[in-house]
Amino acid sequence: MLAYAQAVPELPEVESVRRSLVPHLVGRTITGVDIRRRDIVSVVASDGKVTPLPARNSARMLMVRTRINALERRGKQIAVIASMDDPILIVHLGMTGQFFCLPPGGHLPEAVHVHLVWRLDSGARLIFRDPRRFGGVWSLANHAALEARWAELGPDALTIDARTLATRLARAKRPIKSALLDQAILAGVGNIYADESLFLARIAPQTIAATIPGPKITKLAASIRAVLVKAIAAGGSSLPDGMYIDADRRPGAYQLAHSVYGRSGKTCPVCQTPLQSTLISNRTTVWCPSCQGTV
DNA sequence: CTGGTCTCCTGATCGC
């Protein structure tokens, strides 16, 4: 069994990337872009329809000659914003995506799988690199298009409250683990933090979401927030492969605090019972059969 | 509408 698979950017990793990018990007003007893999970029029309990046005249769609004013995050997505009316970019890191800055004159350490390189007026470069290409970049025409796109996502997991979570799970007749991974229900939780949150809330991952009693949902919402806040404070989770890095190419440390994720067969940190694993929604799921019940 | 399954992709690891 693999001790760890690899870093998976979820909300804490994406938020760490966003925060570390702010000092490099906000106030800077993009002067050019080098498109090395055109098919990593998609264009979202005002009606939501997604098309490939056109072969010509796509610099503006990639924000060339705009001044970056803000970096926002919803769930696992980062938006690079110039104004209400200029094009906006959404960046998904997928499984192995990296979004980072190289200082002026800086050397690109791993040139393979670098798909996009933006040049900034500071002389720095902004890199999107993604070996597995589950991530990508989406260009939207303006801020209204971003709002429409993000309206399809559930509320952000970092600030999820009990009442909202209960409402969104009330009709979910599937395992809670599966529901938590659904970005339309709750945005930002992936495989690592779903397992960690369910462990903290002492809920078995197979439990049908709609059957979880109110007080348990309240505990779950608090657990999700607590796990995410702690993970952000640790700079996210970086597993030994070192895939996940922030804008300054620094890894996180939260992997050291994982209670269940990646620990199948090892003992529960609370009760020492061997942790079990199973597949839910085709995702490896690890839980403590004692702390979280057998079903 | 809901929810389950498949697929995309590369790199690490394992068994022979």
Next chain:
DNA sequence: TGCGATCAGGAGACCA
């Protein structure tokens, strides 16, 4: 040492 098989997973496509 080399090489093929296996596995990991976010999210969209597809289907019942």
